[in-house]
Amino acid sequence: MAKLTLADLRKLREAKAAEFNPRDAANKDVQIIVGMGTCGIAAGAKAAFDVFVEELGKAGLPNVAIRQTGCMGLCHSEPTVEVAVPGMPAVVYGNVDAETARKIVNQHIVRKLLVNDHVFDKPAADIVRK
Numbered sequence: 001m002a003k004l005t006l007a008d009l010r011k012l013r014e015a016k017a018a019e020f021n022p023r024d025a026a027n028k029d030v031q032i033i034v035g036m037g038t039c040g041i042a043a044g045a046k047a048a049f050d051v052f053v054e055e056l057g058k059a060g061l062p063n064v065a066i067r068q069t070g071c072m073g074l075c076h077s078e079p080t081v082e083v084a085v086p087g088m089p090a091v092v093y094g095n096v097d098a099e100t101a102r103k104i105v106n107q108h109i110v111r112k113l114l115v116n117d118h119v120f121d122k123p124a125a126d127i128v129r130k
Helices: 006-019 038-043 045-059 098-109
Strands: 030-035 064-069 081-084 091-093 119-121
Touching (some): 030 045, 030 098, 045 064, 045 098, 091 098
Parallel strands (some): 030 064
Antiparallel strands (some): 030 081, 081 091
16 A cells, blocks of 8 residues: 555545535535533533534434534523424424433434424424425
8 A cells, every 4th residue: 555645645634524524504404503602611512512523423414514603592401402404393402411412313313303301492383384
């Protein structure tokens, strides 16, 4: 096997980064938005964000974008995470720790089932546009 040059390694890194960049929302129909205001960070939002990135990588879900936002105004239920999946209402989950983040990826995003014990807010069925 031939030795790789520094230029070869950089090209390889760029190619791999382009394959899966969960923070790039272009052409992705599923959105995970983590509340990263000071209250969210203090409650563990950064750790939850990291678990989302890890689980999305394991699951190989290229259509999912993960982003962060400021305070969602739900400080009493931090960390909060909004999940938008086509064909389902957008849902805000509260008290999202590492275990819950894994459930959200594997249950809500992969299997299209809500993680009911952490649903904090979801729109009423009669106001959701179809």
